[in-house]
Every structure is written in structure tokens, then in C-alpha cells.
Amino acid sequence: MEHWIDKIDAADSLETLESIRIALFGKKGELAKAFAEMKNVPPEEKPKVAKELNLLKQKLMESFEKKKAELEKEALEEKLRSEAIDVSLYSPRPQSGALHPVMQTMDRIIDYFSSLNFAVEGGPLVEDEFHNFEALNLPDYHPARDMQDTFYFKDGMLLRTHTSPVQIRTMMREKPPIRMISPGAVFRRDFDLTHTPQFHQVEGLVVDEEGKVSFANLKWILEDFLHTMFGDVDVRFRPSFFPFTEPSAEVDISCIFCEGKGCRVCSQTGWLEVLGCGMVDPNVFKAVGYENVSGYAFGLGVERFAMLMHQIPDLRSLFEGDLRLLEQFQ
């Protein structure tokens, strides 16, 4: 009966194996027949023959199970293989949209300051001369008003030229201490390669008792902020002039494109101007009725930050809704 082992080994499908099982292990199978023959074996040989027969049965069973497992595995593999797909065909094209780089930059700026417990304040785009100019130490004959090319309405109202009027509104509504930023759209009557009539600013204001807020504090927060936004850059403060702050400074970072060596973006200076800041002018506090206080203020253009951080070459492209630009921010 040893030849059955060869038959089992030669089986190439589960069906063949099943027919072997029936022929060999079935009720009328070869093994059953062999065991039936036992009755003709002389009694003294019975134990020996029975033992041999049992050993043979065990050997056959083992071969059978082994083969069966083998064939089952093959069958499963076959089934799986038939389910194969070209996964590479389905490398995703992102179905998501994207935030606008300017708004995303604004989000990052707001995140930084709100994490430091600055309040976020908003205000109207249509402003009056008091909040936009006069309260900010810019009387109507002030030469610095030349710096601000303003959109006026026929009734004397105007589109805010900076988000500073929000600071005035907040100070007039609340008592110090104040710690706030005002993000939003602002408008200047200027339209060329490097100016759009509308852009976005974030301005900050901190007011506390007299003597509590110093220029050193202003320096600390702006240095920390610029390092958060631009990484390991040098920060330089240059004295400057704004009607609403005194002392005033403009803040430069070392050029992130040439690392300060001088390139086209930084006009060979090695520095990029990114912020204006200063200690709040006493006339501004006077305009809102604050006494015995000290404070600092700063302001930045969000488009400029976004263009520097993402190397966007054309300011005007930010307002065109062109998907070829926007898709890059997915």
C-alpha cells in the first residue's frame, strides 16, 4: 500500500486529493478493506499485523494532511492573486483644497499672539477720521498723512488705512491693562507692482501702568515672534518715525534668501524690513483719555510675511484666485 503515498504526493488539486481520500480512507476504501482482512490473520500474528497496519494508516494520514494543507494554501494564494490590482494607479491626487497663503500666515501670527494671551479684536473697515487719524496723533495737516494715501467716501468717512483704529476703539471701550492684536484688511490708494489697494495687517498693543511697559519688553516680544516665524535670523531695530509711537523703530531681519550676504530681494543690503513698532505716543493716550500709563505697539503687513516665507514673487497674484498658485499650498 506504500504506493498510495506517491499518489497523495502527486495530487495536483484538492479534487484529486478528495478522490484519493475516498479511495483510501473511505468506508469501502483500501484501509477499511485491509482492516477487514484482519479477521483472516492468525491470532498469534494479529498484534504485529495490527501494529504495522496502524503505523501505515498514520503515515498515510500524515501525508494526506500535509498535502491537503499545501493545496489549500495554493488555492488561497490563487484566489488572492486573482484579486490583485495595480495599487500604483491609485496614488492619490489630493482631493482637499488649501488655505490662502496670506490667511494661513495670518493664522500663524494670531496663533502666536493668542497663545501669549493677547486678545484678538476686530473693527469696521469703514472708519472716521478721528479713529483712523486724529486719535493717532495725525492731525489733518500732519505731513505724515502724505504717507497714507487714503480712500475717502463722499460723506467724509474713509476706508481704514491701518488696523490702528481698532486699538483706539478698544482703548476707548476698556480700561488698562490691555494686551491685544487687531488683524484685518486695510486700504491704501496705491496700485503698482509692489502695492495693492487692499492688503492685510496685524497690529499689536500692550498698555499697563506707567513704568511697567518698556522698550526692552517690546524688543523681547518682537525678537521672539520673528524667531518663531522665520527661524534663526538676526533681528535689527532701526530708529524711525511714526506719529503714534515715540520712540519708534523699524525692525529688520537678516535676509532669509542670502543669509545677509546681499541679494536682489534685500536690495543688496542683507536686511529685510518686516515690522514697525514703538512706545505709544502720549498724545494717543491723551486722545483716549488714559492717564499714567505706558505701552508699546507694533504692526506688520501679512502679505509681506507670506511672500517672504513662501517665496511668492508677485504681490498681485495673491488677489487673483489662480488655482495654479493656490494648489501649491495643499
Added chain:
Amino acid sequence: MIVTRTWLEEWVDLKGISTEEICRKLNSIGLEVDSLKEYRVPEKIVVGYVESCEKHPDADKLSVCQINLGTAVRQIVCGAKNIAAGQYVPVATVGAVMPNGMKIKHAKLRGVESDGMVCSSTELGLPELGDGILVLDETIGGLEIGKPLKEYPPFNDDVIEIELTANRGDCLSIYGVARELSVGFDRPMKTLEYREKESKSLGIGRILQFAHQGNPPVDLLYRAVDLKSIDVPLFIRLRLALVDIDITERAIDAYIDYAVHASGVILREYGFSKLSNGSEKAKITLKQLDNGLGAVETDGKTASIVGIYQNEELKADENEKTLILEASYIRPELIAPVVKKENLKTDALYYRTSRGSEPDLDFGCRVLLHLLCTYAEVEVYAGCSEYMTQKEPLTLDISMDEIEALVGQAVEISTVVNILSKLGFYIHRTEDGKIIFDVPAFRHDIVNKQDVIEEVVRIVGIDNIASRPMRFQEANRVTYDLHRYRFIRDIRLKAVANGFFETIHYVFCDNRRVEALGFEPLKKEKALLNPITNEMDGLRPSLMVTMLDSLQRNVAMSKKRIPLFEVGRVFDAERNEMFHLLFAYAGEKEMETVTNAGKPEPIDFPTFVDKLAAVVGSFELQACEADNALMHPYQSARIVMDGETVGIVSKLHPDIAAQFDLPDTYFAELEVPKLQQKHINARPISAFTPVQRDLSIVVPQSTTYTAIREALEGKLPETVQKFFPIDRYTDEKLGDEMSLTLRFIISSMEKTLEESEINAIMDKALKLLTEACEARLR
């Protein structure tokens, strides 16, 4: 303000300091350097003397010159019309490399040998100084034949352009900038050696009668000169060109421009005969005007209004022999409001007077007379006529504690005293850590302590202040605006996750488009006064009005799927600001992929609405009429949340789509304030499996789902968790009717519902629908 290094060096010692260092210092003390230009004349360009100059035998426009170069006389062919024998000229000798890269070689011009080139100012790399070759004169520092031009300082200067802030009128002069540098570098100022011979024994009183009426708040000082001969020498022309001042035909103008630029004093001149009206004396009267300003009058005519303008007709004519020179001053804060209020005409000097000109009038006159005596032939009348207003200097005091509080660190009192006195402040005394001082008259910008601290800060250098974090008292600063910002940011992020791209647009738009789209533009009295272009003369009433341009642009750029959104402000006719959220979707429903065989379906109403709901949460749609020309009259709906209309969703009207070359486009515009986050209380959930049942009914085709919803809502047992439509079907057999299938989710808190109970609910639903909507079971 443009300055040059050699000009600055006339006033302040800058030896051993490089121009780069000067620029760095100017930046650090608050005078922002806009640009630096270094002029250098190349090697091998020397002073030559034209010994003879003859016509080229074969060329009309060329001259053949014999030019003495010191070492030799060379023959040079020159094409300039203005060359003549007896001139000193710059000659580029053979081997010189010009600033534009051209190399000077021995040449033959129409058969005549030429050993070099006679240069124009631009060929030397200098600003243009008239046509033709540059004719040199003694004023450049002597004329020495053969001497290289690079050894003459006026030709080798560094020009620094400073972007002055509006408060620093005191730096609108070479002298003012030099004063800043003297403080910045701690170097002394030089005093000018004036060459001013009062060459006439005749006093000014002999020819000028100056009277005043009232007490106008101005200063005036008059001098007089007789002109023998006047030309503008190269030195003055060159300097004015370097600082970008145009040279006019009148020679005296160049002298005055030079003196004004150098000293910062406002200087003007009048022709004697224009003021004398034929008599022996010029007569002028200073009068106080009603608006507080001072007017100089002569013979009933206005000669000038101090600080504002001069009557051009009273300037000296070409043949005038006697000039009346006027220096004037008025405080800027007195003129600016009047000029603005009365819209007065001003001349070029107003830029200076409105920012604060130099009040030391005698200084300005002396600079001008020094120039005239040096470079022109004049005789100066003795003495002067003047009208001076007594000004009390502003006295301030400041303590070191005050400085420390504002700056955030201590500064030595001796440092502060040194800085202030160098800046021209008069120090009265120091006591108990306090300095008492007068503010100089030329510093109009300094009126309080904070201004003085700014002076200290900028000279000490902000970079020398150590940064220090501030200590704060805790406070809740979570404002309404922060909440709103975060809420909108969540919506923006969901919009992005659902495939929309954020855009920003100008709030400006074309009023004609606003009207054509059926919106009301800003009321006339509230309209923009000074729009930047005609196409931007209005403010958008809807975000979709400006979004159309972005959709169109993307179609033009072959984009087939254009899902955009924007959060921004819009304005009604009364110019009230409203905060809107817009979604706009044009073109294909999804991206071209293998699954859709590269042919995605166009976006449709239900797909767009699904995307919208994924962003803003669930809502109901109620059919509505088109409010404007953007909306499709039969595919538009109000978006209703909790019974309140929060916006609209619509297909873009095909006419507008065609006008902007757009494929099928859908948009939804929502009012942000109405979208505020809802507070949700959880309902208990049942332990028993919910049951799902469908109910198919037949109703007239005109029946809206809104009617069906209203027929059922609130009238079914509480066990009905929700119901929603899942199928709508029409065919010929149904005629004017349609089949509608609703799915009901039914669940009880207490038990598994019996079949009979469920059937009762479905019967009730059918009954309600039959009563309200003529429904019957299909």
C-alpha cells in the same frame, strides 16, 4: 534727502570712517539709507589743455585737437560741438577703461590719428551736466595739466540718499545730517570759514526800506548784493547734479539751491528794480494776514507769504544788477493747518517749511554770500534788515528714572548730557539724577519727555538695549472676536478638507457690474470719493460679484474643476458692513482619475449641497426666488438652519455664466454671524435596535419636499428618530404625479417595537401626508 561724503566733510570730520560705516551709523540713528552710489573716475583720465582745435578735413562734425596732457601733446579727434581751443578738458588716454567698459585705444578717425578721448560727464560715469564734453574750471580744486581726475575730490564722491521721516525737517540739509553724524560718531563739528567781504561801504539801509505791521509770527532777514558777473562754476553744477537738483537757466538759482541744500535755511531773492518801482529804494512791508500768516508786500503786491510761496514775477530779471536776498523762517505747525484749510498754493520750498526749516537765518545768508563771494563777482552791502520774533525756548527736564522706565534699562547721566548737548540742546544744569535743558529751535519734533527719550534711545542704539520679557497679571482675554475668528477658522479648515481653495479679493468692484447683476450700489452720498480706477469705484454687495473674476481666470487657464471659497466683508447700499462666507464651484464634480475614466460628471446641485453641508453642518433647503441676476430662478434655495435663513445656494444664472465663459457653476453665500456654533445637549440613546422602514407614496409633481416635511414634523410619535427622502421617480404612467420614497428610523427607549406598533406609525404618516399633500400609497 541726498548728501555727499565730501559735502558732509565740510562740516564734520569723518577722517578714517568708511562710507559703509557712515551708512550703518545713519541707519542706526534713525536716518534710513535708501541708496549709496560711489562715483569713481577711472585711471588714466587726466586734465588736458586744448591747444588748438581745427575742423577735420573729411568730416563736418569732427574736430582735430592738439591737447596738452602734461607729459606730451597728443592729437585727439573729438565729435563734441562745444570743444574749443583754450579749454581744460578731461582726457581719457590710451589704455583707460571707461566706466561703461569701453577701452580707449589708439584710433584712426576718417584717416586722422587720434590718441585718446575727450570725455563728457556721462562718459566719466557722472550725472549729465549739459551736452557735449565736460569743460573743467578752477573750482574743482585747481587746474593742473596732466593731473589724474581721480585725484580731484569733487569727481570722486559717495552719494547717500536718505529716506527722511516726516518729523525730521532739521535733517533736510547737509549741515543737519552732518550734525547727526557728529553726535553719532562723537566727532566735533567744523566751523565754516566765511569768505564774505562786505565790499561796499554802503549799508543796506540805503537801498532797502523794510517796515512791518502787527506782529506776524515769522522771522525775516534781508541782505543785498550788487552783481558784477555770475556764472555757475563746475563745482556747484557737479554737486547739485549729484544730489539730484536740476540746474535752471538763471545762475542765481543754482547758488540759492546750493545754499538752501547746504544750510537748510529758506532763501529767496528779489530783483531790486521789481521792489523799487523806479525810486531809489526798494520798499517792502511785512503784514500779518487774517489767517495768522505773514505776507511780504511791495507796492500793494504780494511779494511772498512766508513759508508758503513767492511771487515769481518779483524775481530778478537777467539784467538786474542788484539783488535783495531774503532768509525766512516760520514754525511748521503754524502753516500746515492753514495751507490745508485754505487749500493754499505752495512752492517747492514748502516741503521744507512744512517739515521745519533751519531757523538760524544769518547762518543761511552767510553760506549763500560765501558762495557768491567765492564763485561770482559781487559786492555785498553792509549790514542787514531783519524782523525777528522773540521765541522762548522750550525748557524740559528729564530724570534718569523716567528714561529707565521707558527704555527698560538705566543710562548714565553723563551719556545723556553728552548726547543732548551734541544734538544742540542747551543744558542748564543737572541735579538729583535730573537734567534741565532747552530744546533747540530747529528741533520742531521735540515737544515732550518721550521725544527726548527717543533721542537718547536712537543715539545709544536700540540694539544696545537688552530684551526683557514683560510680567503680566493674568486676565481672560478670550474675546468675542477671538471666538468668532476660531469659529471661522474651523469652517475654513473644513472647507479645505472638502476640496475648496481659499481666495481673497479686493472689496472694490465695478459699480456697473453691481447694477447689471441686480444689486443696489452704494448710495450716491456714501460712494467712494476717489476710486483708484473706474473698474474699482464701488464696494462689493456680495462676495460672488468679485469671485466671478477668479472663476473666469481659472477657466481661461484651462482649469476644469474650480472649487473656491472666501470669507470677507460685503457692503449694502447704506454701506453697512456684513460678514459673508462664499462657496463657488465651477466645472467638474471631481478630479479626472482612473475611476471616472478621466471624464468626471459636471458639478450638480445635490453634489454641491452635500459638499456645503460637510463644511457648515446640516441645513434645510427651501425653494426661493432669485434675488439678483446671479441666481438661477429654478435652481436656487434658501439655506435654513434652526428655522433661520442663513444664506442662499443657487446655480449661477446661465446668462452670467456665459458672460464670464464659465461652465455649470453653483454657489452658496452665507451670513457668518448667523452660523454661530450651536450648543448641543446629548439625547439618551436606546438599548434596543432601531428599525428602518420605507414609505413610498404618490403625490402631485408640484409637491415640494418642504411641504412633506412640514406635514410630518412634530406630528409623529417620539419614537420616530428621523425621516428623509431617498427616492424620487416619475414616468409616463404616473403622469403629473411622482413617486416619492421616504425612509423612517424608528426606535423606542423602552422596548423592541412590535410589528403592529410600527405599522401604526407608518399608517399615521401616510394619513398625515394624504391630508396635507394628497398623497396615496404606491
